[in-house]
Amino acid sequence: xNYSRPLDFEKDYLDLxxxxxxxxxxxxxxxxxxxxxxxALESRMNTLKEERYRHLKAWQKYQLARHQDxxxxxxxxxxxxxxxxxLHGDRCYGDDPAIVGxxxxxxxxxxxxxxxxxxxxxxxxxxxxxxxxxxxxxxKACRLMRQAEKFKRPLICFVDTPGAYxxxxxxxxxxxxxxxxxxxxxxxxxIPTLSLxxxxxxxxxxxxxxxxxxxxxxxxxxxxxxxxxxxxSILWNDASRSEEMAENLKMTAPDLLALGIIDEIVPEPLDGxxxxxxxxxxxxxxxxRFHLRDLMQQDVLSRLERRYTRLREIGYYAx
Amino acid sequence: MLKDVxxxxxxxxxxxxxxxxxxxVPDENRCPxxxxxxxxxxxxxxxxCPECGYHFPLGAWERISLITDEDSFVEFDAGVSSTDPxxxxxxxxxxxxxxxxxxxxxxxxxxxxxxxxxxxVLGVMxxxxxxxxxxxxxxxxxxxxxxxxxxxxxxxxMFTASGGAxxxxxxxxxxxxxxxxxxxxxxxxEGLLYISVLTHPTTGGVTASFAxxxxxxxxxxxxxxxxxxxxxxxxxxxxKLPSGFQKSEFLLEHGMVDLVVPRSELKDxxxxxxxxxxxxxx
Numbered sequence: 001x002n003y004s005r006p007l008d009f010e011k012d013y014l015d016l017x018x019x020x021x022x023x024x025x026x027x028x029x030x031x032x033x034x035x036x037x038x039x040a041l042e043s044r045m046n047t048l049k050e051e052r053y054r055h056l057k058a059w060q061k062y063q064l065a066r067h068q069d070x071x072x073x074x075x076x077x078x079x080x081x082x083x084x085x086x087l088h089g090d091r092c093y094g095d096d097p098a099i100v101g102x103x104x105x106x107x108x109x110x111x112x113x114x115x116x117x118x119x120x121x122x123x124x125x126x127x128x129x130x131x132x133x134x135x136x137x138x139x140k141a142c143r144l145m146r147q148a149e150k151f152k153r154p155l156i157c158f159v160d161t162p163g164a165y166x167x168x169x170x171x172x173x174x175x176x177x178x179x180x181x182x183x184x185x186x187x188x189x190x191i192p193t194l195s196l197x198x199x200x201x202x203x204x205x206x207x208x209x210x211x212x213x214x215x216x217x218x219x220x221x222x223x224x225x226x227x228x229x230x231x232x233s234i235l236w237n238d239a240s241r242s243e244e245m246a247e248n249l250k251m252t253a254p255d256l257l258a259l260g261i262i263d264e265i266v267p268e269p270l271d272g273x274x275x276x277x278x279x280x281x282x283x284x285x286x287x288x289r290f291h292l293r294d295l296m297q298q299d300v301l302s303r304l305e306r307r308y309t310r311l312r313e314i315g316y317y318a319x
Numbered sequence: 320m321l322k323d324v325x326x327x328x329x330x331x332x333x334x335x336x337x338x339x340x341x342x343x344v345p346d347e348n349r350c351p352x353x354x355x356x357x358x359x360x361x362x363x364x365x366x367x368c369p370e371c372g373y374h375f376p377l378g379a380w381e382r383i384s385l386i387t388d389e390d391s392f393v394e395f396d397a398g399v400s401s402t403d404p405x406x407x408x409x410x411x412x413x414x415x416x417x418x419x420x421x422x423x424x425x426x427x428x429x430x431x432x433x434x435x436x437x438x439x440v441l442g443v444m445x446x447x448x449x450x451x452x453x454x455x456x457x458x459x460x461x462x463x464x465x466x467x468x469x470x471x472x473x474x475x476x477m478f479t480a481s482g483g484a485x486x487x488x489x490x491x492x493x494x495x496x497x498x499x500x501x502x503x504x505x506x507x508x509e510g511l512l513y514i515s516v517l518t519h520p521t522t523g524g525v526t527a528s529f530a531x532x533x534x535x536x537x538x539x540x541x542x543x544x545x546x547x548x549x550x551x552x553x554x555x556x557x558x559k560l561p562s563g564f565q566k567s568e569f570l571l572e573h574g575m576v577d578l579v580v581p582r583s584e585l586k587d588x589x590x591x592x593x594x595x596x597x598x599x600x601x
Contacts, residue, residue, distance in 0.1 A: 164527075166547030166555050171565060174575050176526030176546035183500040184532050188508070203484070204496060204527045204546070211497040225484050225493040225524075230551075235409070235486065250405050250489045259404070261490045311501050312462065314494040315455030316404035319396070 007063050009056075010271065013048045020045055053270045056220070058246040058255075062228065064220040065199050066162075069274035071281070073100060073115030073158040076198060079281035080288065081106055081113060089140060093173060096137030098129045098161070099209075101144040103153075106288065112148035114141050114209055115158030118199070131200075132165035135178035138208055142178075142185050154192040154292050157209040162227070164205030182208040187307060192295035194288060197221045197253075197262070198273075213307050214291050215262045217253040218280070220272055223261070224251035260314055264291075350375075367582050374539050374582055376519055378421070379428040379445035382478055386586050387432035387441065394430040396463055401425060401456045403487075410487040413449060421447040425456045426481070429464040434476070435590040437597070440468035443478040446520065450482030453525055457485075458495025461529055462502035465513075469505060474512040474593055479530040482548075483523020496528035503532045512596045514589065517544045517567070517576065535592060537578045537585075538567035544576075 006014045020041045027034040056064070064070070077084050081104035088095040101114040116133065119125030148155045164175055186193065186209070195212035201223030210223075217223065226234075228246035233239040250256070253265045266280075266287050273280040295303060348357035355370035364385070366375035377385070383392050403410045418424060426448035432441050442464050444451045453461075461477075468475045484492040507513060515533035517526075519542035526546050530536075538544060545565035553560055563569050567579045580588055594601045 164546065166551045168552065168556060168560070168564070171545050171547065171552065172573050174531075174573070176522075176544075177531045177575060179527035179546070180496075180500060180529070180531045183497055183528060184504045187497060187501040188504045203493060204524055207493055207496055208527075211500070223490060225489050226486050231486050248405065248407055248489075249486075256490055259489075259491060261494060308501055308505065311494065311498045314498060315459055315491055316402050316488075317399050317456045317459055318402055319399050 005068050007060070007067070009060055010052055013045070013052045013271070016041070016045045016048060049270055053272075057243070058222070058249070058252050059228065059243040061220045061252050062200075062222050062246050064272045065222045067272065067274055068120070070199050071273055071277045072120065073117050073160055073198070075277065076158055076196075076281060076284060077102075077104065077113055077115070079278070080285040081111070084113065087144060090136040090143060092139055093136045094134075096129075096134050096140060097127055098131050098133040098165070099137035099141055101140060106154075106156075106292065109292070110151070110153050111292075112144055112153045112155050113158075114144060114155065115198075116161035116206070116209065118160060129165060131161040132163060133161065133205060134165050134167075134170045135173040135175050138164075138175075138178035138182045141209060142182050145182075145185050145189055149189050149191050152191060154296065155189065155194070155212075156288060156292075157193070157195040157212060159195055159197040159201050159206045159210050159223075160199035161202050161205050162200055163202035164208075179204050179208045183211050186211040187311065188304070190300050190304065192292060192298075192303065193307075194291050194295070196266070196284060196288070197223050198284075202227065211311070213295050213303060213310075214264070216264045216266050216284075216287055216291070217256065217262045218266050218273060218284075219253050219268050221253060222251045223253075223256055224249050365582050372540060372581070374519065374541055376446055376480065377582075378447060379423060379443040382443045383428065383430075383432070383441070385582070386476075386478075386589065387434060388436065392430050392432040392441070394428060395467060396429060396460050397424060399425070399456050399460055401454055401488075404455070404491060405487070405489050407487040407489070413487070417448045421445055423448050425460070426451045426453070427457045427460050429460045431467070431471075431473070434586060434593060437590060437593040438473055439593065440464050440471075440473050440475045441477075442475070444480040444518075444525075446480040446482070449485060451480045451525070452482050452485035452492070453495050453499075454485035454488040454492045455495065457481075458492075458498050461495075461499045465499075465502040465506040465529075468511065469509055472509070472511060474514070474596060475506065476589060477513070477515045477529065477533070478518055479515060479521045479525055480518045481521055481523065481525035481530075483525060493524065496524045499529040500532060503529050507532070507534070512593070514592060516580075516585065516589075517570075518542050520544070522546065522548055531575075535578075536576045537580050537588070538570060538576045539585075540567055540579055540581055542567045544570055 084104040086102040100117045118131035119128040193212040195210045197217040228242040232241045232245040256262045269276045350368035352373035353371040429442045513533045514535045517538040521544045
């Protein structure tokens, strides 16, 4: 069990959880019967857990979604699919490590898998550019989408990025163009498509892998048009009010389900996906199988029609 | 050709359009680039500085009167207007303020018009309305314009000007990128022509969706067009950006646009492109 890097609001709970484990170990080591003490501590811990996590604020979910220990795309791929073969490059400029993609088996179905890839530590994050893709990342995604369509493989995308990279090279090579092309490509694919927001869904750079037949989201993942910090500094000229802004942006899974942006929430452990990744991989794998089975039964034209209608109906206005 | 364009700009033709309170240029018509004066009268209607060629931002209706044939424009969906779905602080007031300032209902005007006799569906964004940002209404009107053009088998011409997705509608705004892209793609799959004209400024979610999905992409001279804003890039790379960065000419050099076209020549080149796609020599 991992207790590293606690967030402010979960410190006392994690301390208690750690103490409980120490006590259990101690009881075993000394061969003592401490079951009454353990039970009391356990019930205190469970109460505290409920109190700390049951009603999380948007900002707290945002912190959990970006937690350093949170499982990342390649871990999901490894746990859920078999025999993953990563494919590289956009055939044009380079290979972007901030987006990974390749081929794998889901049970007995060949599939194409894509996803933003962050790093687990600083060197990895530097290599992955913190999951912020350049145009070549989106062009690689586009290429693998077309390839999936050619071979009639379902497409599964994992979304986890702070956003598309805002840099000079990215602009020179057409960041906006690459995202637009990926979006237009993804909405018109004749294969079943599924997207899962597993961590941070940051703006257009996230959406580029999110225009699927169905979009699922982990319960503490966030998905937003702009970061709360960015929004607070633009609209209020005050980045210190990010917490308040996180609430306004309606970026949490329940908010987005209510707005019709996503189709389903995949529950994660109360204290976050990183506290029990195996349970999360099982849950996500089960939902992927469920939705793909369903989507694969639909004929191409009605699937395309539903995908179009799903997007077409998003938005609120007076007419 | 230039005479035709200028000829469109007499006061009487102007008066056929709905009234709007404020022009996009300050009273003194002073060029922000060189400090020179824009002469009043016909020539000034182009809103291009005669000294240095600076292109002033143009309001949606000014643009429509400049590009379309007299009395040919029929607006679509004029009544579609924004609500405040997220109850976002200050959004209601901002909408009202923008409506008063621009005389527009929203940041895009769409409709049907002829350009030197060629029927087209037209969309014109206006940066005075909340920076031309795209929320539910802008996305809906753009999608409907492409759907109407698909049904009537007409070409589409879009003039873009936008700071990106509208933050005050959160993810509803972001998804308009996917919605408009889907509508463009459907339209495009029918073999129909889409021309976009990127005007100052076109950034963020509009650049990363329908603006750059056109068959032919043009830009007005000196327009800032990109994905990320210059300030964000400077903060990220901790360097000052060179002066021409993200300008139309920079995009042309990097292969991102087909043409950079001065405002005075826009109507003519649009007409030639539309005619060519009809297969009829003008």
